[in-house]
Amino acid sequence: SKALTIDEEVAKLLELKARLGGDDGKHQFVLKTAKGTRDYNPKQMAIREKVFNTIISCFKRHGAETIDTPVFELKETLTGKYGEDSKLIYDLKDQGGELLSLRYDLTVPFARYLAMNKITNIKRYHIAKVYRRDNPAMTRGRYREFYQCDFDIAGQYDAMIPDAECLKIVYEILSQLDLGDFRIKVNDRRILDGMFAVCGVPDDKFRTICSTVDKLDKMPWEDVKKEMVNEKGLSEEAADQIGEYVSMQGGMDLAERLLQDQKMSQSKQACAGLSDIKLLFSYLQLFQVTDKVVFDLSLARGLDYYTGIIYEAVLSQAGVAPVSTEAQNGPPGEESVSVGSVAGGGRYDGLVGMFDPKGRKVPCVGVSIGIERIFSIMEQKAEASAEKVRTTEVQxxxxxxxxxxxxxxxxxxxxxxxxxxxxxxxxxxxxxxxxxxxxxxxxxxxxxxxxxxxxxxxxxxxxxxxxxxxxxxxxxxxxxxxxxxxxxxxx
Amino acid sequence: SKALTIDEEVAKLLELKARLGGDDGKHQFVLKTAKGTRDYNPKQMAIREKVFNTIISCFKRHGAETIDTPVFELKETLTGKYGEDSKLIYDLKDQGGELLSLRYDLTVPFARYLAMNKITNIKRYHIAKVYRRDNPAMTRGRYREFYQCDFDIAGQYDAMIPDAECLKIVYEILSQLDLGDFRIKVNDRRILDGMFAVCGVPDDKFRTICSTVDKLDKMPWEDVKKEMVNEKGLSEEAADQIGEYVSMQGGMDLAERLLQDQKMSQSKQACAGLSDIKLLFSYLQLFQVTDKVVFDLSLARGLDYYTGIIYEAVLSQAGVAPVSTEAQNGPPGEESVSVGSVAGGGRYDGLVGMFDPKGRKVPCVGVSIGIERIFSIMEQKAEASAEKVRTTEVQxxxxxxxxxxxxxxxxxxxxxxxxxxxxxxxxxxxxxxxxxxxxxxxxxxxxxxxxxxxxxxxxxxxxxxxxxxxxxxxxxxxxxxxxxxxxxxxx
Missing domain, CATH: 3.40.50.800 (Anticodon-binding domain)
Structure with missing residues (x-):
């Protein structure tokens, strides 16, 4: 109560200071939003609403329910889920209670929700803000507070059917948002691990080599190789063998070829992954989406919790030749400069089990739409267009x-x-x-x-x-x- | 980087612990959400979506735009805005950057937004979660994380027109949500202050006596009076005079009578407020909503920033006689037990000026829909009803x-x-x-x-x-x- 009185006095003084401020023309308050965050004005909100409507319609068309979870979780719920990125988690001040952190993504709260409620199958979407204490990048559309749009299918099902539906959803959303040409890269954690094994990467280096491979969309192979050899201590020979594989792109045919590959076929894991890629492509054909999907051995993805198929959608600038399911060996040509990932996801069969007291697993596969980058593009398009964005619907x-x-x-x-x-x-x-x-x-x-x-x-x-x-x-x-x-x- | 390694090791150990957990059957993780928060399951979300749609349609029908602000603000933005309640603000941990706090309401961020962008008129709604470290009440529908649905009109306009529209909006929303009978109590800060002045309350006790009056919906007059006299040191005579006024309820006629009241008419402030109440009721008649609106001198409302008209909507239990604009003197009868406030708001002409370096004022009036209590009621109704709530729209x-x-x-x-x-x-x-x-x-x-x-x-x-x-x-x-x-x- 004494502390309260002091608080009140401080508040009064601040108000007074603010009122007096006018006279000397100085800013008493720093009038800004927190670093890495922003307001959305009505025009931006109108665009956001349009994008959300497209995405939510798609999720609903595929029969998804929706859930919501609190913006903060017990700190221990997030501990041990994000590897190195844990340092980017926002913690709340301990004000005499529980240790709390702002959610870092929607996947871990989803897994916590499933375990807590003993749910073994659900198809749900969740659209909400997540928080990462990243250095706000120079690139557009990168914030410390940003939306994620997640769609996930949890449950024990026959292989690759839900996985294929996730890709169908990415395809539908990116087509309907009319963002120009795109492609969806697909790979499998088991193929990556198998590839590392047959190329002679020591077991304890899988993860670290994997994150180096993950940089291939940002740096040329020469630099990636240098990092593997000089920084991560990989043999030049192993690196070169990896280099050969990660330059491969194609469709079902590439999976078939690799199943016959003398080296690759030695890995049981890789074979399981390759068979599933084949099965996946057969479903993608039925879903009529193979024209945009590429099996790409260089796709690695950062998150630790993936256990099977992984994928990522990238927009190409205008004028890109359509991707066929025919083998496209070699790195993408100059004409298909990627303007960044706009969706990504994969299978994570172990995460829910981490929360279950008995370790019971609930297989999951899901996709997250990178909505902030899509907002940026839509905003740019709106600015360039002659048509005015309406912010109300008044008739x-x-x-x-x-x-x-x-x-x-x-x-x-x-x-x-x-x-x-x-x-x-x-x-x-x-x-x-x-x-x-x-x-x-x-x-x-x-x-x-x-x-x-x-x-x-x-x-x-x-x-x-x-x-x-x-x-x-x-x-x-x-x-x-x-x-x-x-x-x-x-x- | 050393800290990182420790983090990683801790994470690995925790994972290991979790995995081993199954054997001894103990919970390693406390599988719960943070205190005072909850998940929404698909059924709750379906109800939430329905309620939001009704509310948003109404806001859009009245031509509102929408904005969004970050979930946290610089701590100093919130300082000095909430009086005693400041202690309920969640702070983020200082992780080597700015001092940040989770937003406590949507009104202060709105005022900050207006000042920061030098906006002098806008009609906007904002639906988002706010955070209060309250003791989660035993009562239903009270959480530390909860939604607010705010509609506000900022700008220099002719008296009472936007104020009347806010009441029209409350009326439309509560009617359409079909929550049973309700009434909207209206009062004015200037009438309260004038009343305190003419009843002999010392100037420096206005605020504290006002918050005692605010308790009239929860405790009988006798206890309120006791608090005024014994705790706040008011004279018995002054308290009794207040008691007479705060028992008054009515419509435009009551405002007219009080304008003639020998004592009340001595206060210029009270007269200004009473004239505005008269004007307000004339607009409410045109808006066809007077059947639910009562001018109630006991309505005080907690927040400091109100400067003019204030209002609050309460649901009555079934079987309540409709409120007429005829005077209803005396406290509400037994039959109209209030089940709590579901909307509230008022005019706050000084808040934006607190953020403006030159103190320039932007008059504002707004309303906040107490959506969590509405969710609770809708959930109870859904449980009681035979009709099943669908959580998907699959055809x-x-x-x-x-x-x-x-x-x-x-x-x-x-x-x-x-x-x-x-x-x-x-x-x-x-x-x-x-x-x-x-x-x-x-x-x-x-x-x-x-x-x-x-x-x-x-x-x-x-x-x-x-x-x-x-x-x-x-x-x-x-x-x-x-x-x-x-x-x-x-x-």
Whole structure:
């Protein structure tokens, strides 16, 4: 209670300081958002809503339920799940209670949820913000607070069917968002591990070599090789053998060829992975998505918890030749410069078991849509486009041409609201007609219902189409129908 | 990097511990969510989505844009805004950067946003989670992480027009959510302050007496009076005078009467407030909402930043007599037991100025919907109702009656997905027809498209209506239209 009083006094002083501030013109408060975070303004929100609607429609089309989990978890729930990246977790201050951390992704809370509720099968999506104390990158669309859109299928099912559906979902979403050409790279952790084994990588170096391979989308093979040999102590021979494999890209045919490969076929693990890739491609054919999917041995992905198939979708810049399922050996050509990963995921059969007191496993496969990068692209497209982004859905503005008609405007807007019409009225007793019309122009409101003495006498409303300036008298009783008819797209 | 290694080792040990755990049957992880937080399961999410849709539709009908702000703010942004409640703010751990706190409400971030972007008028809604380290109450629907649904109008407008629209919005939302009868209490900070002044409360006791008045909805007048006299040191006479006023409820007529009241009319502030209440009621009449609105002098509301009109909506239990705008003197009768506030708000003309370096004011009025209590009520209603809450929107399940038809099922479900139909298929090579039908029963899928050798030969699909068990052969080419036709409500 003494501490409270001090708090109050401090608060009062701060308020006072803020009020006095005006005189010396100095900023008392640093008026900013926390490092690496941002506000979304109405225009950005309109774009965000559109993107979310596309994604959620797709998830629902595939029969997903949704769940939500708290923004923070017990610290120990997150411990031991993210390897090196654990240092990027935000902790809450210990204010005399539990040790809490902000969630780092949606996958670990999902696994905790399944174990806690003893759920052994579910198909769920979860769209929410996650938190990483990363250094906000120079690249666009990288924040410390950002959305993830996750779709996961948990349950003991026949091989590769849910996995193929995840890829179908990525394909549908990226096609519908109209982001230009893309490709979905596919690989399997078992193929990577098998490949490392047959190339002579010591067991205890699998992980670290794997994360070096993961850099292939950002650096040339020569540098990756250097890191393997000079930093990670791999033999030059082993590195060269890896180099041969990771340059391979293709489809089902490549999986078949590798199953015959003298070296690769020595690894049971690799063979299991390759057979599953074959099976996967057969399902992808039925799903009609093979034109964008490539089996790519250089795909590694950072997260530790993957146990089987992994995938990543990348956008190509315009003018990229369509990817066929025919073998495309060698690294992608100059024309297919990747503009970064926009979706990724894989199979993680062990994570739920880490939370279960008896270690019972629940096999899972899922995909996360990299929504922030997609927002950035959509924003750029919106800026470049001549079409204005509307931030409201208002169908009609109730206006008056003369003074002293506030009551009549409020009566009419009430009629419209009560009929479910999206309508606005200016909060002024006597607004100028021009400023009412300007507001419509600025916010893209298509119709104005204008009241004047004459209209009131005649029992009509003057309906003005903002785009064409056409005006027509509508009988008051027909107004609602007329507004609906003229804005049936917008509503 | 040494710290990192220790982290990694700890992580590995924890994983190992978790794995070994099964043998001795002990829980290594405390499998729970943080104190005062909860997961939402798919059923709860379905209810939540329905409620949000109703609320968002209303906000959009009234022409609101939406914004989003980060979940944490610089600590100093929140300092000095919440009075005593500041102790409930969650702080983040200082991990070598800024001092950050989780947002406590959406109003202060909104004010910060306006000042930071020099926005002087906007009508926006914001739906997001806020955080308060409250003691999770025994009462239902009280959490440390909870949603707020805020609608606010910022800008210099003519008196009471935006204020009246906020009340119209509360009225529409509570009516549409069908939560039973409700009333919206209205008062004004200036009337409260004027009343305290004319009753002889010393200036420096306004705030503390105000928060005692705020308890009138939870304790009887006798106890409130005791607190004023014994704890806050108010004279018995002053308390009794307050007691007389705070028992008054009514409509525009009460405001008129109080404007004539010998004592009350001595306060300029009170008169300004009372005139505005009169004006407000005249707009509420045009908005057709006066049947639920009561001018109630006992309404005080906790937050410091209110400067004018304040309001609060409470649900009444079933069987409450409708509130008329006629004076209802005396405390509400036994029959109108309040089940708690579900919305509240008011005018706060000074908050944005606290953030502006020059102290420039942006008048604001807004309302916050107490969504968690509404969720609780809707959940109880759903449990009590015979109707099952669907957690997906799947229109049709693609099933097979015989073995070896996985490929055919995947082909058909692809056709449906590509046509925008919400469809599911079991992730098994040879699922039993019964288990496919059971899945439909459980998750409320209305239709099953059944494939068999004969159907494939005939170019048809057997469409089964789950509810009636009726089955009909549909030509494959007509299936999509038929599914759409039969599920036009659900889609």
């Amino acid at each position: 009609v503005m109730v206006a008056s041409a003369q003074k002293n008609l506030l009551e009549e405007r409020l009566k009419l807007v009430t009629e419209l609201w009560n009929a479910g019409i999206k309508a606005e009225v200016m909060y002024k007793k006597n607004p100028k007609l021009l400023s009412q019309l300007q507001h419509c122009e600025e916010s893209g409101i298509p119709l104005v219902a204008i009241l004047g003495e004459q209209e009131l006498k005649d029992g009509v409303v003057k309906l003005r189409v903002v785009a064409t300036r056409e005006e027509v008298d509508i009988c008051r009783a027909d107004l609602i129908e007329e507004v609906r008819r003229r804005t049936s797209d917008a509503s | 049709v399940m693609v099933a097979s009656a015989q073995k070896n038809l996985l490929e055919e099922r995947l082909k058909l479900v692809t056709e449906l997905w590509n046509a925008g139909i919400k469809a599911e298929v079991m992730y098994k090579k040879n699922p039993k027809l019964l288990s496919q039908l059971q899945h439909c029963e459980e998750s409320g899928i209305p239709l099953v498209a059944i494939l068999g050798e004969q159907e494939l030969k005939d170019g048809v699909v057997k469409l089964r209506v789950v509810a009636t068990r009726e089955e009909v052969d549909i030509c494959r080419a007509d299936l999509i239209e038929e599914v759409r036709r039969r599920t036009s409500d659900a889609s």
